[in-house]
Amino acid sequence: MTYKPSPNRYDNMIYRRCGRSGVKLPVISLGLWHNFGGDTPHEVKRAMCRTAFDLGITHFDLANNYGPPPGSAEEAYGDILKTDFAGYRDELIISSKAGYNMWQGPYGEWGSRKYLIASCDASLRRMGLDYVDIFYSHRFDPDTPLEETMGALDQIVRSGKALYAGISSYNSEKTREAVAILNDLGTPCLIHQPSYNMLNRWIETDGLKDTLHELGVGSIAFTPLAQGMLTSKYLNGVPADSRASQGKSLFPSMLRDEAIGNIRKLNDLAAARGQTLAQMAIAWVLREGGITTALIGASRPGQIEDCAAVIGNMEFTADELARIDTYAKGEAINLWAASSASDNAPVR
Numbered sequence: 354m355t356y357k358p359s360p361n362r363y364d365n366m367i368y369r370r371c372g373r374s375g376v377k378l379p380v381i382s383l384g385l386w387h388n389f390g391g392d393t394p395h396e397v398k399r400a401m402c403r404t405a406f407d408l409g410i411t412h413f414d415l416a417n418n419y420g421p422p423p424g425s426a427e428e429a430y431g432d433i434l435k436t437d438f439a440g441y442r443d444e445l446i447i448s449s450k451a452g453y454n455m456w457q458g459p460y461g462e463w464g465s466r467k468y469l470i471a472s473c474d475a476s477l478r479r480m481g482l483d484y485v486d487i488f489y490s491h492r493f494d495p496d497t498p499l500e501e502t503m504g505a506l507d508q509i510v511r512s513g514k515a516l517y518a519g520i521s522s523y524n525s526e527k528t529r530e531a532v533a534i535l536n537d538l539g540t541p542c543l544i545h546q547p548s549y550n551m552l553n554r555w556i557e558t559d560g561l562k563d564t565l566h567e568l569g570v571g572s573i574a575f576t577p578l579a580q581g582m583l584t585s586k587y588l589n590g591v592p593a594d595s596r597a598s599q600g601k602s603l604f605p606s607m608l609r610d611e612a613i614g615n616i617r618k619l620n621d622l623a624a625a626r627g628q629t630l631a632q633m634a635i636a637w638v639l640r641e642g643g644i645t646t647a648l649i650g651a652s653r654p655g656q657i658e659d660c661a662a663v664i665g666n667m668e669f670t671a672d673e674l675a676r677i678d679t680y681a682k683g684e685a686i687n688l689w690a691a692s693s694a695s696d697n698a699p700v701r
């Protein structure tokens with residue numbers, strides 16, 4: 354059936370300026386890491402993208418390796434662009450990335466010019482696009498000169514294959530270096546994509562959050578729901594259709610009794626605020642304008658609707674924030690810590 358986007362799609366979403374750029378992003382963005390590969394029916398992927406756009410979510414985030422198999426999320430999104438979003442390209446901000454393992458041999462991962470440029474070309478082919486809006490270095494590469502990695506991003510932008518450059522999971526120190534190089538090249542860094550949620554606050558302790566403000570770089574926080582932990586779904590066990598049951602990236606060790614006990618308290622606090630835990634978790638990430646947009650994932654359209662309703666209550670009292678600090682205890686859930694280390698080990 355032909356899709357017609359909701360005519361009211363821009364009425365309720367909030368858009369925030371991305372750093373010191375001219376671009377505004379919706380406070381909720383949709384990522385296609387999980388549930389957009391070959392293991393999910395195409396109609397479910399399509400329904401999620403349509404729901405997102407109908408709610409004013411104009412930003413869709415991809416990477417070369419999203420699947421499984423790697424590349425299949427970009428292929429699926431390319432199909433959806435043709436069937437549903439044709440004619441709306443200028444209303445969309447589409448991003449992709451390269452950095453993690455994508456193909457065999459020495460040129461299939463990390464941060465060389467060779468890899469980044471070939472990977473960007475391949476992403477464009479899979480999605481059937483002439484350009485992406487944002488192209489990211491997916492992780493810092495300790496063995497490639499930062500000038501080379503940033504030079505590749507600059508070349509990608511100058512050749513018209515991306516409109517803006519971004520970096521992901523770089524720590525504060527490497528972010529300063531990368532941003533300075535990009536400024537010198539005349540291709541400012543639009544945005545940084547770090548992991549960030551109530552249970553994973555490394556960007557506060559590392560100083561990255563303050564650094565981004567100081568440098569005028571926008572921010573998009575990935576895993577704002579801690580992969581689903583910061584929702585009510587795990588309060589009574591592991592549902593059969595949940596990410597934790599799929600042996601992907603949310604491990605049973607993250608769902609220990611103590612963690613669930615604290616999440617239960619957070620759930621109570623969210624209920625007292627008149628919102629779901631997912632909404633409170635997103636509002637927390639977005640609090641005081643500190644982060645430009647929260648990059649959620651989803652397995653069904655209803656979750657996107659629930660998350661987008663965060664705009665109903667994004668304010669916190671000092672007492673609420675203090676209570677969140679009491680219960681949001683640091684769990685070992687930051688799977689990207691190695692990618693943020695200056696000497697990051699070659700892990701996937």
Ligand SMILES: NC(=O)c1ccc[n+]([C@@H]2O[C@H](COP(=O)([O-])OP(=O)(O)OC[C@H]3O[C@@H](n4cnc5c(N)ncnc54)[C@H](OP(=O)(O)O)[C@@H]3O)[C@@H](O)[C@H]2O)c1
Nearest residue numbers: 384385386575576578579580581595596649650652656659
């Ligand atoms: N730059 C990087 O290195 C990097 C790394 C990871 C992710 N990312 C980006 O960040 C995006 C989001 O990551 P993520 O999927 O881990 O984010 P997330 O928003 O923390 O978790 C998404 C999961 O939470 C559950 N969920 C979402 N909304 C819900 C709701 N309203 N109620 C109940 N459960 C809900 C779903 O779990 P179920 O599937 O169990 O239903 C969903 O798959 C990715 O798609 C990708 O674009 C980037």
